Amino acid sequence: MMGSENPGFEEAHLFASREEMENLVLDDPLTTHHPNNNNSYSSFRSANSSISESTHHPLSPPVLSTSADSDPLLSPPVYRNPNASDNNSYIEPPSYADVIFSPFDENSANEINRIDSTSQDTDSSFALSRSSSSSSDYIKITVSNPKKEQETTNSLVPGGNTYYTYLITTRTNIPDFGSSEFSVRRRFRDVVALSDRLAEAYRGYFIPPRPDKNVVESQVMQKQDFVEQRRVALEKYLKRLAGHPVIRLSDELKVFLQVEGRLPLSVSTDVASRMLDGTVVAPHEVVQPAKGGRDLLRLFKELRQSVANDWGGSKPPVVEEDKLFMEKKEWIHDLEQQISNASQQVETLVKAQQDMGETMGELGLAFIKLTKFENEEAMYNSQRVRAADMKCVATAAIKASRFYRELNAQTVKHLDTLHEYLGLMLAVHGAFTDRSSALLTVQTLLSELSTLHSRAEKLEAASSKIFGGDKSRIHKIEELKETIRITEDAKNVAIREYERIKENNKCELERLDKERRVDFLNMLKGFVVNQVGYAEKISDVWAKVAEETSGYAKDS
């Protein structure tokens, strides 16, 4: 008989809103065999709301309850379709209908320090570890507890400047830190300082970009929302820093994470080299790139130089390596385009999945109302039969709706890797910029040197014409020779710096290649496993309804 009554079904109230629908207790084997039945619905609501609130991806991943079952990969796989037409490859496809996704566990050490921290435990056997060494040591950072504080220094307005500080807690087993758990309070300005210092100290490295200042948003948004957004962004940033094999051990980061009170990292305001203006400076200070303000003159010099380069004036020495590098750079640019394009389509896909889930749910709800209506007003048995059929369909639709939304939440988590790599591209640009500005410095110095040399030659030539020597000219020549020596030293330092940065670039590119392959593969696997798992669940739900309504089938 089609449309069997389902006794456990609550028909008491009209469901006016989506919340009520989600509170719907569906008595049926597919959901009741999860021991944490109730939890899954409440956490489901949060997954649902976090999806609907954020436009792109939820800032905090939704928590889904686990069943008591352990990793399904440990238990024997259930074969859904023993007669499946799948080719008998060496791998029998297990049923992913039983795949249970573990919650985004903050205590899981493996996930924290890597960009693929969004991948799931279930594919831990799928996931490659990036490098065997990093799996044992960890740095775990959390940002929490934003507090409003007052500017204590003299301000014109009494009770003047307020700002927010965030509690940054670190847990680590790396001995360099000296302690295994510690916290500090930092404000955003400190983060900017950290970021700037890292940029200076680690030129050529792919340094994760810091969160934006978001000046406009800080004015426009609600305070709590903005602070929360910032807190999440800071946490992500620090986690990425901790995930970088070189930067995680940097002094700057250590100081930032550990040293209480005012941050002793000075914001770099003064870039040394004024020697090009004629001031005598220490050679190593020369190699910092020129920044605004007092380095204006140097900037102009370098601008002239780069223009000269472009116009084919004095061409920089073309090293073989440069061509390879240029190719790599172009390829990275292309890659960035493709990743960006793909991530845009991901957003559209996510929205489409979301909408599907929503509409399916609304359809289910409409049929629930119809069922209730027909049952209440039934005058004929045919109505009751129809009502039962409708309920069957409605229940399935609501379940399918939930599955779509769960699927979506997971999809977002997986494909978020694409977004992460887009962010990383910024870091790559930064590193390449470091390289070109270092090269520019070298070229500037070379060109300066050649100018100085020719000036010295001219002076000597002129001076030699005067018998007995020209006291003032000789003095000038002496000074000039001194300048040349210093410039020579500076040039050597600059060249060494340039080579160092080139080496950093190279290492980082290799690391990027390796890690990217692993991360993207994990992403793909996670995405695919997820799709399969939920498709199977959805198929089961509808197969049941098809079975129960098979009596209506026109012909076989």
Place this chain on the structure above:
Amino acid sequence: MEHQRSVSGLSQSPRSPSSQPYLSVSVTDPVKLGNGVQAYISYRVITKTNFPDYQGPEKIVIRRYSDFIWLRDRLFDKYKGIFIPPLPEKSAVEKFRFSAEFIEMRRQALDVFVNRIASHNLLQQSEDLRTFLQADEETMERLRSYETGIFKKKPADLMQIFKDVQSKVSDVVLGKEKPVEESNPEYEKLKHYVFELENHLAEAQKHAYRLVKRHRELGQSLSDFGKATKLLGACEGQALGKAFSDLGAKSEALSVKLQKEAHQLLMSFEEPLKDYVRAVQSIKATIGERANAFRQQCELAETMKLKEINLDKLMLTRSDRVGEAEHEYKELKAASEEATRRFETIVRLMNEEIVRFQEQKTQDMGIAFHEFAKGQARLANNVADAWRSLLPKLEACSSA
């Protein structure tokens, strides 16, 4: 009451060529004719029957949408009390576009329409049905153009008396402020049910339509995602690049499946729901007819009483107008009885119809639900299979 088995729209050979009476119709082969604003679709209507008045065993005629409307209007007029099967909407806008989907949907709906009439034990006897199924195109065209007004009016009909009565007797005379209505609690319940049902169904249909759209949108996004992934794969190169490209290809393939399912959903799920809504609207029209009939009955009964009183008065005074008055009274009495008869027929028919309607709808929706569930299960299976097929290669990639 024995109902003839509802025949499907596909041409079927008769079960036995002998005694069993059968009437099987199919609406097929939509052809677009005419140009621009004048454009319309014509359909082949194939009738297979052994009914006595029909040219059998098979007859083919060409009909257009307005011919179907003619048939429906005629049936509605003649068979008050019966829920006339609904027609797909007139669409001023879609007409211009005449998409393949629209044409197919309309054809399907027209086929269902005719078959419901052909399988209704009363409606199938209709002369108008026979005309529709058998007459040549010129006759049909003539009939169609008569439809406006003149053809309807038959002076000898009691209808005229009804109309006269209506214009003479006003509510004020009858001493009632509002229009006369039945005070039948069961009927009230039915009316309430019908009106509420329409609302619920309309909402369900709305969401079903949106679901179709969602399928299309998801299909589109999968296609775009597939393309982008393939490009990314081309850029990446090597094993990873191949993995991306394979994923992209699967995604594009799934996009096609989704578009197909969207079409299925439209035809087998959303359309039946729309049809359900239309059927309820047809019931509402019948409810209106019943109200009219009831009112006529009341008005005529009242008028007759007044005429009777007047006649008695005239007889007492031995007026020479008695003959005339008697004659008028007799006419009114006949009309009143006719009105009562008509009303009671409607009531009786409606009671039968509502049972038939509920049973029919349970069947129709059962089929629709079954197709819906089958389609969704099939789609989900396709999705699972497509993605699952990628896993061996992805595994191989990782272990390489």
